[in-house]
Amino acid sequence: MIRLTWRQFRTQAAAAFAALAALAIVLAITGPHLAHLYDTSGIATCKPPSNCDALKSTFLSHDKLLHNLLGPLLLAVPALLGIFWGAPLVARELEAGTYRLAWTQSVTRTRWLAVKVVLLGLASIAVAGLFSLMITWWSSPVDQVNMNRFAPGAFDERGIVAIGYAAFAFALGLTAGTLIRRTVPAMATTLVAFVGARLGMTYWIRPQLMSPAHTTAGFGAASNLAFEASGPSGVTFVAGPPHIPNAWVYSDRIVDKAGRPATNLHAFLLKACPDIGGPPNSIPPGTRAHAPANRATFQACIAKLSAKFHETVTYQPASRYWTFQWYETAIFLALALILVGICFWWIRRRLT
Amino acid sequence: MTAVLQSSGLGKQYGRRWALRDCTLSIPAGKVVGLVGPNGAGKTTLLHLAVGLLEPTSGTIEVLNSRPAESPTQLGRVGFVAQETPTYPTFSVADHLRLGGWLNPSWNSDQAEDRIKRLGLDPGHRAGKLSGGQRAQLALTLAIAKRPELLILDEPVASLDPVARRDFLRGLMEVVAEHGVSVVLSSHLVADLERVCDYLVVLVNSRVQIAGEIEQLLASHHRLIGPRRDPNTLPTNQEVIEAIHADRQSTLIVRTDDPIHDPAWTVEQLSMEDLVLAYMDRAAAAGSEPHRPALAQVRP
Numbered sequence: 001m002i003r004l005t006w007r008q009f010r011t012q013a014a015a016a017f018a019a020l021a022a023l024a025i026v027l028a029i030t031g032p033h034l035a036h037l038y039d040t041s042g043i044a045t046c047k048p049p050s051n052c053d054a055l056k057s058t059f060l061s062h063d064k065l066l067h068n069l070l071g072p073l074l075l076a077v078p079a080l081l082g083i084f085w086g087a088p089l090v091a092r093e094l095e096a097g098t099y100r101l102a103w104t105q106s107v108t109r110t111r112w113l114a115v116k117v118v119l120l121g122l123a124s125i126a127v128a129g130l131f132s133l134m135i136t137w138w139s140s141p142v143d144q145v146n147m148n149r150f151a152p153g154a155f156d157e158r159g160i161v162a163i164g165y166a167a168f169a170f171a172l173g174l175t176a177g178t179l180i181r182r183t184v185p186a187m188a189t190t191l192v193a194f195v196g197a198r199l200g201m202t203y204w205i206r207p208q209l210m211s212p213a214h215t216t217a218g219f220g221a222a223s224n225l226a227f228e229a230s231g232p233s234g235v236t237f238v239a240g241p242p243h244i245p246n247a248w249v250y251s252d253r254i255v256d257k258a259g260r261p262a263t264n265l266h267a268f269l270l271k272a273c274p275d276i277g278g279p280p281n282s283i284p285p286g287t288r289a290h291a292p293a294n295r296a297t298f299q300a301c302i303a304k305l306s307a308k309f310h311e312t313v314t315y316q317p318a319s320r321y322w323t324f325q326w327y328e329t330a331i332f333l334a335l336a337l338i339l340v341g342i343c344f345w346w347i348r349r350r351l352t
Numbered sequence: 353m354t355a356v357l358q359s360s361g362l363g364k365q366y367g368r369r370w371a372l373r374d375c376t377l378s379i380p381a382g383k384v385v386g387l388v389g390p391n392g393a394g395k396t397t398l399l400h401l402a403v404g405l406l407e408p409t410s411g412t413i414e415v416l417n418s419r420p421a422e423s424p425t426q427l428g429r430v431g432f433v434a435q436e437t438p439t440y441p442t443f444s445v446a447d448h449l450r451l452g453g454w455l456n457p458s459w460n461s462d463q464a465e466d467r468i469k470r471l472g473l474d475p476g477h478r479a480g481k482l483s484g485g486q487r488a489q490l491a492l493t494l495a496i497a498k499r500p501e502l503l504i505l506d507e508p509v510a511s512l513d514p515v516a517r518r519d520f521l522r523g524l525m526e527v528v529a530e531h532g533v534s535v536v537l538s539s540h541l542v543a544d545l546e547r548v549c550d551y552l553v554v555l556v557n558s559r560v561q562i563a564g565e566i567e568q569l570l571a572s573h574h575r576l577i578g579p580r581r582d583p584n585t586l587p588t589n590q591e592v593i594e595a596i597h598a599d600r601q602s603t604l605i606v607r608t609d610d611p612i613h614d615p616a617w618t619v620e621q622l623s624m625e626d627l628v629l630a631y632m633d634r635a636a637a638a639g640s641e642p643h644r645p646a647l648a649q650v651r652p
Contacts (some may be wrong), residue, residue, distance in 0.1 A: 003454045007447060008440070097438040101491070104403050105455035106428035106498065108421065349407075 001115040016127045031138045038141035074157045078165035081124040086173020087186040094181045128166030150248030159325045164332030171339035178343045209327045212314045217242035246318035273301035356381045356502045356534045361411030371397040386545030387538040389555035395538040399506045403432045431495035435506040437488045441480025456498040464497035485516025505537045542625045556635035576604045576617040594630040605630045
């Protein structure tokens with residue numbers, strides 16, 4: 001049965017191997033260069049007085065095209081495995097009628113399915129795992145600069161989650177093929193269901209996997225500070241979330257010393273910084289005053305605000321990155337096992 | 353004599369439709385059984401139940417005294433050639449023989465290779481490019497090289513041209529002669545079965561109409577031609593299968609194990625085709641109603 005599986009599967013296996021080899025060559029050529037650029041760029045030791053942002057954007061401009069291609073590639077690999085390995089596995093046999101040949105040899109259909117699912121399932125996991133390993137390695141200098149490991153498009157393109165995605169996509173394709181019995185509709189169903197499951201996980205389930213942590217930060221740590229003209233009432237103070245490396249910030253808001261929401265912020269602003277907080281004579285509505293003519297006025301006002309208010313942040317700390325990776329992988333692996341169980345049951349009991 | 357296939361009240365339902373119902377059969381070993389019936393009569397369903405591709409909705413079926421497909425051993429004892437003889441199009445002929453060896457512990461590779469050689473098939477040829485006749489022969493080779501005790505073939509020659517059909521059936525008969533394997537073969541063409549079978553099962557409208565050894569069936573069925581007469585006035589040991597009445601003449605097909613003494617009748621032998629058609633007509637006239645007494649078919 002193992003030999004038959006290999007004989008039926010060897011073309012797909014060769015295609016996957018070729019794709020892995022091609023990617024390995026590209027990454028092996030460009031990867032060390034990128035790592036060298038990072039080491040010599042001085043970003044790692046850069047401190048605020050020097051222009052770190054400029055250093056970073058210069059570095060990130062290297063291999064930008066390749067970097068932009070790798071992400072979608074790793075997103076696509078599990079879907080492709082589900083579509084081209086999972087969906088046809090049973091559907092093609094049912095469609096072509098060859099199940100009548102395969103299931104009447106001296107091998108029970110349970111064993112027939114078990115061997116195929118184990119071999120192709122493990123192959124799917126291996127392929128996705130290797131893709132992810134190579135891309136994680138190649139991207140590590142970029143990730144060290146971006147410091148956003150939790151962001152969608154970074155979290156799901158690195159680490160071990162690709163293993164869970166691949167196992168799930170394969171099982172999804174297998175199930176769709178077994179239930180629908182036709183290859184092409186099963187492929188389409190697999191794609192739609194996989195994309196749906198991934199989006200649902202990313203935007204709905206993943207934020208709820210662990211209850212977030214809270215922290216407070218002064219305005220000095222905020223990523224962006226501004227006074228914004230807003231309607232006839234005057235000027236609003238805008239503070240971006242503080243920059244916490246590799247953390248996943250859910251939300252942030254300005255509170256007073258007692259931790260209450262800053263409802264009296266506007267009144268305070270009018271009193272403490274009359275130059276800025278007054279009616280918008282000098283600032284046209286809808287524009288921001290990042291650097292008012294008088295920078296000292298700006299700084300003085302920030303200092304007065306900091307004495308009275310600060311930011312509170314709801315976030316997942318960077319230390320939870322691997323916990324999230326394991327949770328998400330485990331969830332998709334569990335879903336894959338459930339789907340495979342359904343397939344076994346269906347093939348033994350319903351396909352008769 | 354032991355039965356190769358024994359079923360009792362066997363039925364298979366798809367949704368509301370019964371593809372096969374109330375099928376009680378006992379097919380003795382060492383026979384070449386012809387399963388005949390019109391398209392859609394339930395032949396494939398019965399054969400798929402026999403090889404374990406389907407599970408019965410009601411009743412039981414035992415093949416070689418075991419539940420079909422219950423174990424690898426049981427699967428190995430039954431060779432199956434499915435309708436339209438499916439093969440893997442991208443596999444070569446040699447690949448198919450290897451597949452047979454991989455999946456069947458009892459595989460006889462010498463026999464398989466020898467047969468392929470005698471058929472003149474190129475082992476490197478892809479199965480997808482074989483002619484229908486060649487593909488059927490390949491499928492038959494796969495089924496017999498696992499050395500089954502029972503060979504089940506579902507319409508193996510339906511799509512073949514006359515020469516391929518003759519060659520296939522000839523090959524099948526060689527196997528029967530050499531290995532003494534029992535065979536169940538379905539077809540909607542009586543002529544094919546007449547050539548090779550010694551046991552007949554007629555299946556119409558999801559029901560078995562008659563089953564038995566062809567010699568006995570032909571000996572117990574007669575065509576009676578005589579003056580017009582109501583079939584109900586016949587002796588009780590004569591079952592009317594078909595009755596055709598003309599103005600002054602009745603032609604009846606009756607089943608009886610006893611000799612016919614009535615001098616009014618001219619008694620004729622039936623051919624196998626006549627016999628099958630008589631039962632098909634009767635079943636068609638009875639429709640799908642269960643257990644209705646046989647209706648006499650009346651033509652002006």
